[in-house]
Amino acid sequence: MTSSSSIPSSAGNPGTERKVYPLSKVTAAVSAMLKEQVGSKLFWVRAEISQCGFKNGHAYLDLVEEQEGKRMAQLKGTIWSSQVAVIRKALGNEFDEVLKPGREIVFSAHMAFHAVWGFSLNIQHIDLDILLGEMERRRKATLEALSKEGAIGRNGRLELAIVPQRLILIGSKGTAGFTDFLAHLKSNVWGYGMDIGVVDVPVQGAQAPGALVSALHRAGRVALRTAVDAVVVLRGGGAKLDLDVFNDLTLCRTIAAMDIPVLVGVGHETDQTLVDVVAHTACKTPTAVADFVIERMSEFEGAVGREGRAIAAEAKSQLSENRGFIAQSSTFIRERPLAMVRGQRGLLFTGANAVVRRTRTLLSEQQNLMGRIRTAVNAAATGIQLTRRTALEELQRQLSREAQRQLRQQEERMGNLKGTLALLGPEPTLKRGFSITRKQGQAVRRAADLRPGDVIVTQLADGEVQSTVDALQTNETDT
Amino acid sequence: MSNQEKPAGYDAAFTELKSILDALQQDEIGVDALAEKVKRAADLIAFCGERLRTAEGEVQKVLDELGEGD
Amino acid sequence: MSNQEKPAGYDAAFTELKSILDALQQDEIGVDALAEKVKRAADLIAFCGERLRTAEGEVQKVLDELGEGD
Amino acid sequence: MSNQEKPAGYDAAFTELKSILDALQQDEIGVDALAEKVKRAADLIAFCGERLRTAEGEVQKVLDELGEGD
Amino acid sequence: MSNQEKPAGYDAAFTELKSILDALQQDEIGVDALAEKVKRAADLIAFCGERLRTAEGEVQKVLDELGEGD
Amino acid sequence: MSNQEKPAGYDAAFTELKSILDALQQDEIGVDALAEKVKRAADLIAFCGERLRTAEGEVQKVLDELGEGD
Amino acid sequence: MSNQEKPAGYDAAFTELKSILDALQQDEIGVDALAEKVKRAADLIAFCGERLRTAEGEVQKVLDELGEGD
Numbered sequence: 001m002t003s004s005s006s007i008p009s010s011a012g013n014p015g016t017e018r019k020v021y022p023l024s025k026v027t028a029a030v031s032a033m034l035k036e037q038v039g040s041k042l043f044w045v046r047a048e049i050s051q052c053g054f055k056n057g058h059a060y061l062d063l064v065e066e067q068e069g070k071r072m073a074q075l076k077g078t079i080w081s082s083q084v085a086v087i088r089k090a091l092g093n094e095f096d097e098v099l100k101p102g103r104e105i106v107f108s109a110h111m112a113f114h115a116v117w118g119f120s121l122n123i124q125h126i127d128l129d130i131l132l133g134e135m136e137r138r139r140k141a142t143l144e145a146l147s148k149e150g151a152i153g154r155n156g157r158l159e160l161a162i163v164p165q166r167l168i169l170i171g172s173k174g175t176a177g178f179t180d181f182l183a184h185l186k187s188n189v190w191g192y193g194m195d196i197g198v199v200d201v202p203v204q205g206a207q208a209p210g211a212l213v214s215a216l217h218r219a220g221r222v223a224l225r226t227a228v229d230a231v232v233v234l235r236g237g238g239a240k241l242d243l244d245v246f247n248d249l250t251l252c253r254t255i256a257a258m259d260i261p262v263l264v265g266v267g268h269e270t271d272q273t274l275v276d277v278v279a280h281t282a283c284k285t286p287t288a289v290a291d292f293v294i295e296r297m298s299e300f301e302g303a304v305g306r307e308g309r310a311i312a313a314e315a316k317s318q319l320s321e322n323r324g325f326i327a328q329s330s331t332f333i334r335e336r337p338l339a340m341v342r343g344q345r346g347l348l349f350t351g352a353n354a355v356v357r358r359t360r361t362l363l364s365e366q367q368n369l370m371g372r373i374r375t376a377v378n379a380a381a382t383g384i385q386l387t388r389r390t391a392l393e394e395l396q397r398q399l400s401r402e403a404q405r406q407l408r409q410q411e412e413r414m415g416n417l418k419g420t421l422a423l424l425g426p427e428p429t430l431k432r433g434f435s436i437t438r439k440q441g442q443a444v445r446r447a448a449d450l451r452p453g454d455v456i457v458t459q460l461a462d463g464e465v466q467s468t469v470d471a472l473q474t475n476e477t478d479t
Numbered sequence: 480m481s482n483q484e485k486p487a488g489y490d491a492a493f494t495e496l497k498s499i500l501d502a503l504q505q506d507e508i509g510v511d512a513l514a515e516k517v518k519r520a521a522d523l524i525a526f527c528g529e530r531l532r533t534a535e536g537e538v539q540k541v542l543d544e545l546g547e548g549d
Numbered sequence: 550m551s552n553q554e555k556p557a558g559y560d561a562a563f564t565e566l567k568s569i570l571d572a573l574q575q576d577e578i579g580v581d582a583l584a585e586k587v588k589r590a591a592d593l594i595a596f597c598g599e600r601l602r603t604a605e606g607e608v609q610k611v612l613d614e615l616g617e618g619d
Numbered sequence: 620m621s622n623q624e625k626p627a628g629y630d631a632a633f634t635e636l637k638s639i640l641d642a643l644q645q646d647e648i649g650v651d652a653l654a655e656k657v658k659r660a661a662d663l664i665a666f667c668g669e670r671l672r673t674a675e676g677e678v679q680k681v682l683d684e685l686g687e688g689d
Numbered sequence: 690m691s692n693q694e695k696p697a698g699y700d701a702a703f704t705e706l707k708s709i710l711d712a713l714q715q716d717e718i719g720v721d722a723l724a725e726k727v728k729r730a731a732d733l734i735a736f737c738g739e740r741l742r743t744a745e746g747e748v749q750k751v752l753d754e755l756g757e758g759d
Numbered sequence: 760m761s762n763q764e765k766p767a768g769y770d771a772a773f774t775e776l777k778s779i780l781d782a783l784q785q786d787e788i789g790v791d792a793l794a795e796k797v798k799r800a801a802d803l804i805a806f807c808g809e810r811l812r813t814a815e816g817e818v819q820k821v822l823d824e825l826g827e828g829d
Numbered sequence: 830m831s832n833q834e835k836p837a838g839y840d841a842a843f844t845e846l847k848s849i850l851d852a853l854q855q856d857e858i859g860v861d862a863l864a865e866k867v868k869r870a871a872d873l874i875a876f877c878g879e880r881l882r883t884a885e886g887e888v889q890k891v892l893d894e895l896g897e898g899d
Binding site: 349352353355356359360363366367369370373374376377380381384385387388 | 629633636637639640643644646648650653657660661664667668671674675677678681682684685
Binding site for chain 1: 840843847
């Protein structure tokens with residue numbers, strides 16, 4: 001290709017005799033030169049498709065080579081319709097994925113030059129196996145390098161937020177995977193809201209790894225400013241070739257070095273990409289990533305719900321206990337005080353009755369006592385009166401008796417005296433025959449007192465006899 | 480004591496009577512005085528009898544009155 | 550004690566009466582005083598009787614009144 | 620104690636009454652004092668009865684209170 | 690304790706009533722004090738009855754309000 | 760604790776209520792204090808009931824948040 | 830932990846919920862605290878529920894602020 005660049009530089013060489021060719025001469029010369037030098041020789045070329053269009057069954061490609069974003073070469077490529085059919089047959093399902101902008105391909109081509117259309121590569125075959133083989137080789141080497149560096153599992157050890165709600169989505173806007181992911185998140189039945197920042201990057205083509213790395217760095221910067229739960233790297237389904245982007249060492253290193261968990265959804269069926277290996281969580285599809293996120297949120301909400309229900313149940317049970325106590329208290333307070341008042345009323349009633357009974361007993365005792373005293377006073381007074389009357393009557397009887405006894409006694413004594421007197425007087429003696437002799441009224445006791453002749457009166461019991469003394473005779477012994 | 484006087488009362492008369500009788504029983508009185516003494520005794524007895532009757536009458540009257548008062 | 554005075558009361562009268570009776574029973578009262586003593590005794594008995602009746606009347610009255618008070 | 624005075628209270632009255640009764644029963648009261656003592660006893664009994672009636676009235680008040688309170 | 694004072698409250702009144710009853714049952718109260726004690730008891734019973742009625746009324750009112758609040 | 764004050768909270772009210780009920784159960788509250796204590800207990804019951812309702816409301820809020828609006 | 834503060838995030842909220850449940854299960858808290866805890870739980874649940882359903886747009890904002898060139 002260096003030869004083609006010599007033309008403009010020689011043409012611009014000053015001091016040379018000017019010969020002017022019509023353009024067709026130039027193109028004819030170029031055509032002849034190419035034919036002579038190259039002919040119909042097939043070359044194997046590696047290039048990236050930057051533009052791809054189909055017209056009348058023919059494919060028209062813009063092929064480029066870029067290094068670190070700098071375009072190193074650019075050529076037109078054509079696949080004539082007959083060859084399109086052949087290639088389509090060879091690639092099968094991959095055909096549409098391979099022939100699209102951003103795709104690096106290895107192909108065999110003729111060099112072709114046309115006076116009007118210019119230089120182009122006329123593509124005959126596209127060899128995927130070479131690319132895939134290279135890819136696999138690179139992948140293994142990269143994996144080994146990553147493993148040596150300890151990059152594997154590093155991001156996976158980061159703790160993913162229990163609710164990965166704040167995401168930075170790195171992907172290619174408008175691709176099916178990207179759209180599916182967002183739609184899936186949005187349409188979640190729970191109604192979870194997501195806080196997603198989108199970094200739109202190409203996910204295929206040579207510039208894709210660099211763009212992805214740069215996007216990851218941006219994500220890292222964002223995470224310094226605001227909380228980011230995870231970075232999601234997405235790629236919808238596509239050709240196997242496209243997966244090579246996700247085996248990029250730098251990309252993998254970057255992911256491994258991220259301080260935010262990186263979730264990847266790089267659509268593929270069998271092989272893992274290295275991004276899957278170094279990422280925190282790898283899902284098979286973007287939708288699966290969305291499911292993962294939603295499920296995680298839902299699990300969290302479920303856990304919250306379980307805690308909440310347990311709290312509610314526990315609280316309910318405790319409140320119910322308290323409710324029970326309050327209800328019991330309410331019942332108790334309704335019954336007990338009134339029962340107490342009734343009890344007190346009973347006690348008061350009993351006490352009052354006891355006071356009444358006791359007092360009545362005491363009063364009744366006192367009244368009985370009074371009655372007895374009255375009766376006793378009555379009896380005693382009556383008794384005293386009776387005793388006194390009896391005594392008085394007795395005295396009266398005794399008086400009568402004693403007085404009469406006295407009189408009778410005196411009468412008796414008088415009678416006795418009278419009797420005694422009768423015995424002691426002269427009459428009884430006289431009656432027995434004794435007599436009293438008196439001289440001149442004087443009783444003659446001694447014979448010597450008389451003189452014969454004395455007139456003496458002799459008293460006899462029944463009369464007196466007057467005599468005269470005749471003789472005297474005295475008894476000597478009598479003197 | 481003047482034997483011939485009216486005795487002061489039953490009790491005096493009784494006493495005199497008793498003394499007369501005692502004297503009589505002691506044979507202290509000669510026959511000459513005897514009659515007089517006996518007479519005196521008889522008088523006293525009569526006096527006493529009279530007095531007794533009077534007392535009896537009075538007592539009976541009092542007792543009768545008392546008995547009525549019952 | 551002046552026998553002829555009105556006795557101070559039943560008890561005094563009764564005591565006097567009793568002493569009269571004792572004297573009678575002891576034969577301490579001569580016939581001369583007998584009638585008088587018996588009279589006095591009769592008076593005392595009457596007095597006591599009267600007093601008893603009065604007391605009885607009063608007591609009965611009091612007791613009757615007391616009885617009514619039931 | 621002055622018998623004629625109004626007793627200090629039931630208990631005093633009762634004591635006095637009892638002493639009167641004892642005296643009566645012991646025959647320590649003569650006829651002269653009898654009526655007076657009996658009268659005093661009657662007064663005391665009446666007094667006590669009155670006091671008992673007053674107390675009974677208070678009891679009735681308690682009963683009335685109880686009756687109302689039902 | 691001054692019997693004549695208005696009791697401090699039901700409990701004081703009831704205690705006093707009980708002490709009166711005890712004294713009554715122990716025969717510690719003479720008839721003079723009896724009337725007074727019974728009068729006091731009547732007053733206390735009336736007071737307690739009134740207090741019980743008041744307390745019951747108040748309690749009932751509170752309970753009625755409580756019932757409404759349920 | 761001042762009975763008339765609004766209780767500090769359910770627990771304070773509960774404790775106070777319990778002590779009142781215990782006292783009632785033990786017959787430690789006389790008639791005088793009864794109505795007041797019952798009033799206080801009623802207030803405390805009402806207060807506790809209210810607090811329980813509030814707490815139950817909070818529980819319901821939890822359940823509502825969880826979408827279990829039963 | 831200040832109950833009244835907005836939780837720092839889901840983890841803090843969930844941890845706090847768990848500690849509330851623990852506290853409840855330990856029966857260490859009275860009704861006052863219970864109500865408060867339950868209220869807090871409701872708030873926390875509400876916080877989580879709301880936050881889960883809120884799209885803040887903050888991340889995109891920061892992204893935009895940072896610009897592509899950074």
